[in-house]
Amino acid sequence: MLSFTEENYLKAIYRLSEGGTKSVLTSEIAEMMSTKAASVTDMIKKLSLKNLIGYEKYYGVKITKQGKSEALMVIRKHRLWETFLVEKLQFTWDEVHDVAEQLEHIQSNLLIEKLDEFLGFPTADPHGHPIPDKNGKIQTVRQIPLADLVTSKKCVIRSVKDGSPSFLQYLSKIGVYIGAPVVILEKIEFDGSLEILIDGNKKVFISRDAAQNLLVTE
Amino acid sequence: MLSFTEENYLKAIYRLSEGGTKSVLTSEIAEMMSTKAASVTDMIKKLSLKNLIGYEKYYGVKITKQGKSEALMVIRKHRLWETFLVEKLQFTWDEVHDVAEQLEHIQSNLLIEKLDEFLGFPTADPHGHPIPDKNGKIQTVRQIPLADLVTSKKCVIRSVKDGSPSFLQYLSKIGVYIGAPVVILEKIEFDGSLEILIDGNKKVFISRDAAQNLLVTE
DNA sequence: ATATTTTTTTAGACTAGTCTAAACTTTTAT
DNA sequence: ATAAAAGTTTAGACTAGTCTAAAAAAATAT
Ligand SMILES: [Mn+2]
Ligand SMILES: [Mn+2]
Ligand SMILES: [Mn+2]
Ligand SMILES: [Mn+2]
Numbered sequence: 001m002l003s004f005t006e007e008n009y010l011k012a013i014y015r016l017s018e019g020g021t022k023s024v025l026t027s028e029i030a031e032m033m034s035t036k037a038a039s040v041t042d043m044i045k046k047l048s049l050k051n052l053i054g055y056e057k058y059y060g061v062k063i064t065k066q067g068k069s070e071a072l073m074v075i076r077k078h079r080l081w082e083t084f085l086v087e088k089l090q091f092t093w094d095e096v097h098d099v100a101e102q103l104e105h106i107q108s109n110l111l112i113e114k115l116d117e118f119l120g121f122p123t124a125d126p127h128g129h130p131i132p133d134k135n136g137k138i139q140t141v142r143q144i145p146l147a148d149l150v151t152s153k154k155c156v157i158r159s160v161k162d163g164s165p166s167f168l169q170y171l172s173k174i175g176v177y178i179g180a181p182v183v184i185l186e187k188i189e190f191d192g193s194l195e196i197l198i199d200g201n202k203k204v205f206i207s208r209d210a211a212q213n214l215l216v217t218e
Numbered sequence: 219m220l221s222f223t224e225e226n227y228l229k230a231i232y233r234l235s236e237g238g239t240k241s242v243l244t245s246e247i248a249e250m251m252s253t254k255a256a257s258v259t260d261m262i263k264k265l266s267l268k269n270l271i272g273y274e275k276y277y278g279v280k281i282t283k284q285g286k287s288e289a290l291m292v293i294r295k296h297r298l299w300e301t302f303l304v305e306k307l308q309f310t311w312d313e314v315h316d317v318a319e320q321l322e323h324i325q326s327n328l329l330i331e332k333l334d335e336f337l338g339f340p341t342a343d344p345h346g347h348p349i350p351d352k353n354g355k356i357q358t359v360r361q362i363p364l365a366d367l368v369t370s371k372k373c374v375i376r377s378v379k380d381g382s383p384s385f386l387q388y389l390s391k392i393g394v395y396i397g398a399p400v401v402i403l404e405k406i407e408f409d410g411s412l413e414i415l416i417d418g419n420k421k422v423f424i425s426r427d428a429a430q431n432l433l434v435t436e
Numbered sequence: 437a438t439a440t441t442t443t444t445t446t447a448g449a450c451t452a453g454t455c456t457a458a459a460c461t462t463t464t465a466t
Numbered sequence: 467a468t469a470a471a472a473g474t475t476t477a478g479a480c481t482a483g484t485c486t487a488a489a490a491a492a493a494t495a496t
Contacts, residue, residue, distance in 0.1 A: 005483065026444060039484055041445055046482090058444060058491060088306075089332040099326045108317045114307040223453065244474060257454055259475055264452090276461060276474060 004105045007074050009033065009043050010052055013063050014071035023060030072136040078104035079125035079132075080115050086126040087119060093126040094168035127168075128159025128178045128215070147194070147211035151184045155216040162213045170210075175202045182216065222323045225292050227251065227261050228270055231281050232289035241278030290354040296322035297343035297350075298333050304344040305337060311344040312386035345386075346377025346396045346433070365412070365429035369402045373434040380431045388428075393420045400434065 012032045016024040030037045048055035052067035081103040085091040157180045185195040192208030230250045234242040248255045266273035270285035299321040303309040348356045375398045403413040410426030
């Protein structure tokens with residue numbers, strides 16, 4: 001059984017490993033965990049002993065099959081709890097992350113399976129991020145940044161890349177939500193900002209940065 | 219903010235203080251927490267410094283107003299979560315305690331208030347134990363052990379004193395549940411066991427011990 | 437190719453919580 | 467009243483996790 005801390009490290013290493021085959025560096029983990037490199041080295045040794053990661057001194061770590069599976073279960077719990085908070089307790093999508101960060105460490109298979117069922121086996125959390133199933137399988141759909149879409153092509157908002165509360169609050173304010181139909185009306189040459197039409201009736205300008213953080217499907 | 223461990227100690231001290239004005243002894247706490255007296259002494263000093271308990275060396279501790287309030291909030295969370303697990307996730311009443319023991323330590327006022335509302339502001343948990351409100355107020359109803367009731371008087375099962383999974387499973391098996399109407403048909407002189415009628419249609423014999431652990435109202 | 441800078445690891449210290457063993461205080465028995 | 471027993475506290479050690487400072491290795495610049 002993994003400790004609270006071990007689970008958090010493992011999740012960080014998993015996220016840093018995603019979509020990349022090379023080793024995750026000590027400094028990257030320290031950065032993501034807001035901790036010091038020396039602490040990371042200590043933890044790396046522990047996780048390596050438990051065969052959750054492979055470790056080569058001075059060259060970083062690679063997550064193992066077993067480690068990935070454990071990390072996916074933590075992510076599964078995190079996203080199911082976030083879904084619960086929004087769907088059942090009427091949290092807004094910017095309020096759920098910190099609480100889910102605690103709830104994801106509750107140890108009970110029965111609980112998580114029953115929660116999954118209660119929620120109707122959702123496949124994505126309130127931010128559009130996929131929820132791994134009980135076997136760790138993730139349903140992936142190709143999504144592209146809104147910034148990369150051509151003008152006047154219809155698309156649907158599917159997820160946010162950066163889920164910081166302030167960005168999420170901003171999105172709610174301008175009327176962007178997961179599932180919203182959007183078209184780009186005009187790309188502003190000068191700064192890369194976009195004028196978009198949401199829901200067929202709301203025109204707004206969003207920055208290049210914002211458009212980069214919104215993922216859509218055509 | 220209290221740690222996980224501090225909360226557990228405080229809850230134990232609160233429970234040992236209930237319905238009694240004299241000090242709680244180190245050994246009693248150690249017993250309840252399944253730990254050693256030396257560890258208790260260490261923790262006692264910490265809680266005392268935080269003014270959650272009063273401590274007189276060699277003579278045990280007394281919980282303070284502030285300590286009681288903190289303990290009640292942990293108990294509130296514990297019982298709300300147990301209610302959630304049974305009402306919403308279809309757990310049985312013997313399955314919820316250990317999970318609630320973890321969930322009670324999640325730190326979020328918003329979460330607990332929303333959960334309370336989601337559950338319809340329940341006043342008792344699945345074992346019939348009262349749920350403190352957000353101000354720590356407990357609604358108390360006078361309940362007596364079924365063992366102390368006179369023969370042929372109608373009563374309703376309100377709560378269980380000992381909530382161990384095996385006792386709860388046994389109760390379910392014989393058809394006893396919170397809210398069940400019961401009458402004592404006969405008290406067996408020999409061993410104090412009772413023949414009772416549940417729901418007006420199920421006759422069973424229960425031990426004196428069992429009858430002592432079932433609390434009822436007339 | 438060598439020197440400098442950057443990154444990583446090690447060494448040693450600190451906190452929270454736990455334990456055993458020893459010392460001390462209170463209670464109980466004679 | 468004194469001795470024995472029981473309960474409590476202290477002392478010192480251990481684990482998990484963290485940190486700073488120093489040492490070591492790798493990457494980069496000259
Ligand atoms: Mn999140
Ligand atoms: Mn976490
Ligand atoms: Mn319980
Ligand atoms: Mn607990």
